[in-house]
Amino acid sequence: MADCFYHPGRDAVGACVSCGKMVCLECRTILSSKIYCQPCADEIFSKGIASAKEAASTVKPAVGVSGVWWLLPIFLTWLGGLIAWLANKDKDPRKAKSMLWWGIGLTFIYGAIYALILGVFMLLGYGLELGL
Ligand SMILES: [Zn+2]
Ligand SMILES: [Zn+2]
Known part of the structure; x- marks a missing residue:
C-alpha cells in the first residue's frame, strides 16, 4: 500500500x-x-x-419586473393591480405592492372622475328640465 x-x-x-x-x-x-x-x-x-x-x-x-406590468393597474384598476401583484410579488415584492396600491388608488380616481361626469350630466339634465 x-x-x-x-x-x-x-x-x-x-x-x-x-x-x-x-x-x-x-x-x-x-x-x-x-x-x-x-x-x-x-x-x-x-x-x-x-x-x-x-x-x-x-x-x-434577469428577474426584474417589466414596466409593462404598470399597464394593468392603469387600465384595469384594482383588478389589474391585483393581477400584477400576484404575478410579480415573488420577483419584486416592493414593486408588486406599489402596483397593487396604484390599482386601488386609480379605482378611486376613476370612480371620482366617473361620478363627476355623471354629476355634470345630471345637472345638465336638471337644467334642461327646468328650461322646459
Ligand atoms: Zn495524510
Ligand atoms: Zn487532490
Whole structure:
C-alpha cells in the first residue's frame, strides 16, 4: 500500500479523484461519495461558493419586473393591480405592492372622475328640465 502524499510513512486509504495524490484517513475528504485530498476539497469548496455568488448576482437583473406590468393597474384598476401583484410579488415584492396600491388608488380616481361626469350630466339634465 502506498504512503499518504502529505504524511510519509502513513498508509494511504485512497487517491484523490481530482489530483490523484494518495491520502490517509486524516487527509481524506469525501465530497458526494468521492475521495478528495484537503487542498482539492478546499479549492472545490471555494469555487462552489464563488460560483454560487456569481449565480446569485447574475440572476437578479434577469428577474426584474417589466414596466409593462404598470399597464394593468392603469387600465384595469384594482383588478389589474391585483393581477400584477400576484404575478410579480415573488420577483419584486416592493414593486408588486406599489402596483397593487396604484390599482386601488386609480379605482378611486376613476370612480371620482366617473361620478363627476355623471354629476355634470345630471345637472345638465336638471337644467334642461327646468328650461322646459
Ligand atoms: Zn487532490
Ligand atoms: Zn495524510
